[in-house]
Amino acid sequence: MRRHPVKSVISVHMREHASVYLFVIVLFLMGVIFGAIVVNSLNFGQKQDLYYYLTQFFGQVSKGNIAGARDMFQQSYFHNLKYVAFMWVLGISVIGLPIIFILLFLKGIVVGFTVGFLVNQMGWQGFLLSFVSVMPQNLIIIPAFLVMGVVSISFSLQMVRNQFMKRGHEPIFPVIMRYTAVMILISISLLVSSSLEAYVSPLLMKQVIEIVGNE
Known part of the structure; x- marks a missing residue:
């Protein structure tokens, strides 16, 4: 039984870059943990100010007074x-490799802080709100950013190797084309995540806020 070409390509890609995937996933999770820790380091006044703005936002959501x-x-x-395109540019530049790590770490911090703050301030209700407001789009965004990060890192490392290997390395143009094709595919997948964030998450948030408000 022949394997599907796309599945075969993905399987080979995952196998060849397994160590890089492991590294970026650990880096992202460290960012999530750090973001959650930052929540606990905020003083009472800072938490109250953030919670005030948060409740104002949820109030606007419940009334439907949010951006179209x-x-x-x-x-x-x-x-x-822009986030994905920036990683693509950093990969091409080679010297931007460390910044790719920072971007992935910062994305983890944002997710960890958002979920951590909601849970810290609102308990299980905050977890439910974070589940409907943060998770839907991030089920696509996070894997997309991780894949783009891995591909960018791998491309940079390959460019570095090519500088030191005068013979036997792959021509640069096909490599750049494949690298660009991955960015385009990821950019297309982001259309789905943005649709979820714009059309699905607000509706789910409104329903959850109404349920929480009635308790």
């Missing part, structure tokens, strides 16, 4: 697209 879905979609998509 189209505007939210555009803001979300272009924000994430």
